[in-house]
Amino acid sequence: MEYAFQNTEDVLKLTKKHRIPVSQVAICYEAEFSNMKVSAIRNKMKKRRDVMYAAVKRGIATSERSKMGMVGGDAHKLYQRIKHMKGMMASKVTLRAMAYALAANEQNACMSRIVAFPTAGGSGVLPGVLFSASEHMHSAKRKLLNGLFCAAAVGLIIAEGATLSAAEGGCQAEVGAAVAMAAAGLTEMRGGMPEQCFDAAAIALKSYLGLVCDPLGGLVEVPCTKRNGIGAAAAIAASDMAIAGIKSYIPFDEVVWAMKNIGQSMSSKLKETALGGLAMTPTGQKIKQKLIDGYKKSNGCESCGHHVSHKRRFS
Numbered sequence: 118m119e120y121a122f123q124n125t126e127d128v129l130k131l132t133k134k135h136r137i138p139v140s141q142v143a144i145c146y147e148a149e150f151s152n153m154k155v156s157a158i159r160n161k162m163k164k165r166r167d168v169m170y171a172a173v174k175r176g177i178a179t180s181e182r183s184k185m186g187m188v189g190g191d192a193h194k195l196y197q198r199i200k201h202m203k204g205m206m207a208s209k210v211t212l213r214a215m216a217y218a219l220a221a222n223e224q225n226a227c228m229s230r231i232v233a234f235p236t237a238g239g240s241g242v243l244p245g246v247l248f249s250a251s252e253h254m255h256s257a258k259r260k261l262l263n264g265l266f267c268a269a270a271v272g273l274i275i276a277e278g279a280t281l282s283a284a285e286g287g288c289q290a291e292v293g294a295a296v297a298m299a300a301a302g303l304t305e306m307r308g309g310m311p312e313q314c315f316d317a318a319a320i321a322l323k324s325y326l327g328l329v330c331d332p333l334g335g336l337v338e339v340p341c342t343k344r345n346g347i348g349a350a351a352a353i354a355a356s357d358m359a360i361a362g363i364k365s366y367i368p369f370d371e372v373v374w375a376m377k378n379i380g381q382s383m384s385s386k387l388k389e390t391a392l393g394g395l396a397m398t399p400t401g402q403k404i405k406q407k408l409i410d411g412y413k414k415s416n417g418c419e420s421c422g423h424h425v426s427h428k429r430r431f432s
């Protein structure tokens with residue numbers, strides 16, 4: 118395959134050889150890999166973009182809370198504040214990216230339709246950053262689509278070199294990966310060179326190395342949603358650095374290698390099991406107890422909480 122790639126070096130070679138941006142390498146790779154026309158690949162991405170956009174719009178318009186009541190309504194709150202900016206310090210584009218990121222991720226917590234790009238836990242960062250930037254730049258829809266494809270290339274490199282699974286690598290592999298992808302995608306949208314896209318991704322991912330996965334009650338709600346909001350701001354900051362000419366001292370592929378290594382050294386208590394970190398705080402424990410009580414009440418055996426089918430078997 119002409120456009121196959123596994124790491125940054127491969128992608129950069131292809132961008133130079135064919136004089137194309139990172140996004141185009143991703144599109145050609147996908148077309149080759151799935152044996153589809155480029156136009157069909159673009160159309161598939163357009164559909165995903167529209168689903169993401171709908172999730173963002175629903176999220177900023179509602180104060181609906183998740184079933185456990187832990188998240189919901191914060192995107193709406195922040196988005197309202199952007200209208201007058203009273204007391205805010207970040208720029209409008211950054212605040213809007215944060216609000217959009219919260220929105221998409223709150224929609225995930227409320228069991229609404231989202232795109233797991235790259236995962237459900239990190240699903241807010243990309244739409245947050247790229248939609249807000251697109252509005253800010255009044256850019257054509259094509260530019261936004263290219264940003265998504267560039268981000269996808271970065272996601273694939275992380276998946277090949279490390280992981281996109283929190284059960285394997287902690288939250289650095291979910292929100293961290295999403296921030297790196299968004300930083301690169303945004304940099305391409307702004308006219309950055311392929312090298313700058315990977316500098317932005319490296320700067321972003323380095324700042325997320327070691328981030329543990331510690332969701333309260335094992336639900337993708339807390340700290341996930343707000344991590345998406347903050348992640349959107351971090352992606353914009355990393356892209357700004359790269360656009361200003363700042364390079365990552367460690368190349369992106371080596372950052373990915375470090376991420377894999379850190380994930381392997383991480384205790385399983387900090388990898389999606391809800392047995393460490395924030396999940397073990399008194400607040401986290403209260404949520405866990407609430408879940409167990411609710412489960413026993415609605416489905417389970419009074420004594421052990423096992424499903425009702427277990428009760429039937431032994432009664």
Ligand code: SF4
Binds near residue numbers: 288
């Ligand atoms: S804390 Fe865990 S569940 Fe939540 S976003 Fe991060 S990786 Fe996903």
